[in-house]
Amino acid sequence: MALLVAVAVLTVHDTVLSGVTSYYRDADGRQVVEVGREPVGGLAPFLAEPGLRPGTAIAAVLLATPFLALAVQALRVGGVLEQRRERQLSLAGAAPADLRRLRAARTAAAFTRGGFWVAPAYLVLWVLLHPALPPGARLLPRLQAELLVAWPVLVLLLRWGGAALGALTPGAAHRRGPLDAAPATSNAPSRAHVAGLLALGLVLVAGGWWWLPLGVVPLAVGAALVLLAVRAATRRSVFTGPRPRARGGTAVALLAAAQRRGGLAAATGTSAVLFVCGLSFGYTSAMAGSLLFPPRGGTEYDSERLTFYLSGAGLAAAVGAVAAAVALASLLLGLTDHLAGTRRAVASTAALGTPLRTLVAVQARCLVRSAVPPVVAGTLLGGLPLGIALLATSSPGGLAPLLAALVGGAAVALACHLLARALTGRVRAATGLENLRVP
Amino acid sequence: MTAAPPIPDPSLELRAVAHSYARTPALRGVSLTLHPGEVVAVTGPSGCGKSTLLHAAAGLLTPQAGSVTLLGRDLARLDETERAVLRRREVGIVLQYGQLVPDLPLRDNVALPLLLDGGDLAAARTAAHDALARVGLADAAGAVPQEVSGGQAQRAAVARALLTSPRVLLADEPVASLDATGGRQVLDLLLDVARRDGGAVLLVTHDNTAAALADREVRLRDGAVEHEAVLR
Ligand SMILES: Nc1ncnc2c1ncn2[C@@H]1O[C@H](COP(=O)(O)OP(=O)(O)OP(=O)(O)O)[C@@H](O)[C@H]1O
Ligand SMILES: [Mg+2]
Numbered sequence: 222m223a224l225l226v227a228v229a230v231l232t233v234h235d236t237v238l239s240g241v242t243s244y245y246r247d248a249d250g251r252q253v254v255e256v257g258r259e260p261v262g263g264l265a266p267f268l269a270e271p272g273l274r275p276g277t278a279i280a281a282v283l284l285a286t287p288f289l290a291l292a293v294q295a296l297r298v299g300g301v302l303e304q305r306r307e308r309q310l311s312l313a314g315a316a317p318a319d320l321r322r323l324r325a326a327r328t329a330a331a332f333t334r335g336g337f338w339v340a341p342a343y344l345v346l347w348v349l350l351h352p353a354l355p356p357g358a359r360l361l362p363r364l365q366a367e368l369l370v371a372w373p374v375l376v377l378l379l380r381w382g383g384a385a386l387g388a389l390t391p392g393a394a395h396r397r398g399p400l401d402a403a404p405a406t407s408n409a410p411s412r413a414h415v416a417g418l419l420a421l422g423l424v425l426v427a428g429g430w431w432w433l434p435l436g437v438v439p440l441a442v443g444a445a446l447v448l449l450a451v452r453a454a455t456r457r458s459v460f461t462g463p464r465p466r467a468r469g470g471t472a473v474a475l476l477a478a479a480q481r482r483g484g485l486a487a488a489t490g491t492s493a494v495l496f497v498c499g500l501s502f503g504y505t506s507a508m509a510g511s512l513l514f515p516p517r518g519g520t521e522y523d524s525e526r527l528t529f530y531l532s533g534a535g536l537a538a539a540v541g542a543v544a545a546a547v548a549l550a551s552l553l554l555g556l557t558d559h560l561a562g563t564r565r566a567v568a569s570t571a572a573l574g575t576p577l578r579t580l581v582a583v584q585a586r587c588l589v590r591s592a593v594p595p596v597v598a599g600t601l602l603g604g605l606p607l608g609i610a611l612l613a614t615s616s617p618g619g620l621a622p623l624l625a626a627l628v629g630g631a632a633v634a635l636a637c638h639l640l641a642r643a644l645t646g647r648v649r650a651a652t653g654l655e656n657l658r659v660p
Numbered sequence: 661m662t663a664a665p666p667i668p669d670p671s672l673e674l675r676a677v678a679h680s681y682a683r684t685p686a687l688r689g690v691s692l693t694l695h696p697g698e699v700v701a702v703t704g705p706s707g708c709g710k711s712t713l714l715h716a717a718a719g720l721l722t723p724q725a726g727s728v729t730l731l732g733r734d735l736a737r738l739d740e741t742e743r744a745v746l747r748r749r750e751v752g753i754v755l756q757y758g759q760l761v762p763d764l765p766l767r768d769n770v771a772l773p774l775l776l777d778g779g780d781l782a783a784a785r786t787a788a789h790d791a792l793a794r795v796g797l798a799d800a801a802g803a804v805p806q807e808v809s810g811g812q813a814q815r816a817a818v819a820r821a822l823l824t825s826p827r828v829l830l831a832d833e834p835v836a837s838l839d840a841t842g843g844r845q846v847l848d849l850l851l852d853v854a855r856r857d858g859g860a861v862l863l864v865t866h867d868n869t870a871a872a873l874a875d876r877e878v879r880l881r882d883g884a885v886e887h888e889a890v891l892r
Contacts (some may be wrong), residue, residue, distance in 0.1 A: 471781075573748065
């Protein structure tokens with residue numbers, strides 16, 4: 222998980238910061254944006270063009286936020302097991318301070334391990350986003366020697382950060398006593414979760430306000446996020462509603478609903494990441510729509526700029542691809558976390574006489590239920606503001622977000638089923654009889 | 661000269677079953693036969709392999725050696741799905757450890773075997789409700805397993821095992837966390853499977869009073885049969 226945090230941080234740093242600095246360096250020259258010429262920084266040419274600056278910044282933010290959301294989700298993975306373990310330790314006599322020390326030691330170790338993987342991971346990302354792309358569309362700057370120094374420093378920082386994070390994570394399991402650790406506390410979205418939503422929302426609102434009238438999209442999305450955060454703070458669960466209920470009376474439906482009730486926190490994490498991915502995806506689709514069917518009466522659209530717009534489309538596609546990859550990773554995390562947290566339920570259901578096929582179907586249904594609605598909602602929310610603006614100029618491109626929501630929802634549902642199928646081995650492992658002996 | 665009455669095929673037959681976990685040998689060649697209408701108690705000190713024996717009998721665990729024949733079918737020859745279906749339709753199982761699905765109300769937990777067979781939700785819930793009432797849990801039908809006491813959860817598990825009128829009932833310490841009266845009530849329900857309905861009952865227990873109600877007692881020690889006694 223530290224790896225994810227670090228990659229997210231690096232992505233933000235290199236996409237946004239290096240782009241901005243090179244923008245300052247090249248602020249005077251328009252020729253920088255000429256296609257075919259190797260630009261200095263990654264996103265510099267887009268940022269150097271005043272008309273594109275807000276769009277590029279939005280794209281960069283959209284590129285980075287799914288990663289951040291995924292990192293936050295990764296931090297929560299295993300939370301159910303963790304709480305259970307801590308409850309038992311504290312029943313065995315561990316004081317809160319002991320538990321804090323244990324947690325700190327474990328997270329520090331995990332973050333250090335992750336830190337070592339940062340450089341190889343960044344290298345892979347760089348290969349994908351620099352040499353693999355045409356010169357005008359490169360999203361990351363050239364490799365710099367400083368990175369070699371930054372790596373060990375980052376590992377150290379991550380180690381300390383991990384320890385601090387571990388020590389500071391509120392031990393929900395023993396706010397009062399070990400047995401008071403009601404499932405209710407683990408079901409509520411964490412404060413960090415709500416605060417994250419709120420912060421992201423406020424940043425988008427502020428940014429959107431600054432860039433009005435172009436910033437109408439981030440403004441709308443930000444406002445929606447703020448609303449969601451408020452709802453989350455008041456109604457326990459943002460995306461899944463107060464209490465998942467089974468629709469349809471089949472065994473699969475009942476079991477899936479029970480599993481989601483048990484792992485609401487994990488499911489909410491998955492949902493949140495997918496919602497953010499949906500936002501990226503929706504906005505990207507609207508952008509693509511506006512490129513394919515430019516609004517009528519747009520005087521600026523001429524062949525000289527076409528190549529330039531195509532680079533923009535490349536950027537949009539990159540955002541979409543990143544969002545899709547993050548969504549997949551999030552689903553995978555979600556499913557493995559589900560399985561780890563519900564081993565006993567799976568084992569007991571299997572003992573009763575449930576074929577593996579049915580158990581896999583339960584997992585798939587759980588995933589679909591926590592994945593598809595947020596993706597669709599996010600896509601619509603991210604794409605509709607721009608889409609409606611496009612439709613107002615009677616450009617059919619405005620329909621792109623609707624199409625994207627449809628395709629995205631279907632793709633995610635399919636991915637859920639395929640993932641559950643692919644992880645049949647894990648499900649089988651969870652049916653092990655020894656899992657009946659875990660609390 | 662009259663022919664002897666035909667001996668019915670055994671409901672469950674274990675032949676020289678042996679199984680080891682990573683470090684511990686749990687069963688070393690246990691044979692056991694269970695006929696329809698018969699109640700066999702498996703007793704023995706803690707850790708002697710009673711639960712392992714029951715898991716092998718249920719097809720939850722494939723023993724490393726020996727064979728298990730359940731209702732005339734060699735479990736080793738069935739695939740996972742066939743074993744699951746056999747278990748769900750013909751066998752009632754009460755396990756020693758938490759076997760209720762967390763976060764699922766007792767009512768639905770008990771109804772699961774019917775629902776898994778594609779049964780109608782309303783009908784399955786009605787049947788589950790009756791079964792819960794028989795073990796004295798009518799009032800707790802809406803509670804989830806985390807909210808009920810150990811004895812209540814155990815009774816719910818018994819209700820579930822009885823729901824499908826099984827031909828073979830495998831029960832691992834079904835009365836371990838019940839008081840004397842409640843335990844006797846549950847035992848009577850379990851014994852009814854054999855005495856009234858002609859099913860076969862394998863009762864794993866360390867409780868001598870419970871064991872004394874069986875037709876036969878098989879005592880294990882260190883994974884082998886130490887002693888076998890006909891009680892009635
Ligand atoms: N999953 C496992 N991994 C390793 N060893 C195991 C496992 N399950 C059981 N054992 C070991 O196998 C032996 C038999 O276990 P089993 O659960 O069958 O005993 P038991 O007779 O049911 O005991 P009890 O009366 O305490 O329930 C024990 O020594 C136990 O430690
Ligand atoms: Mg046992």
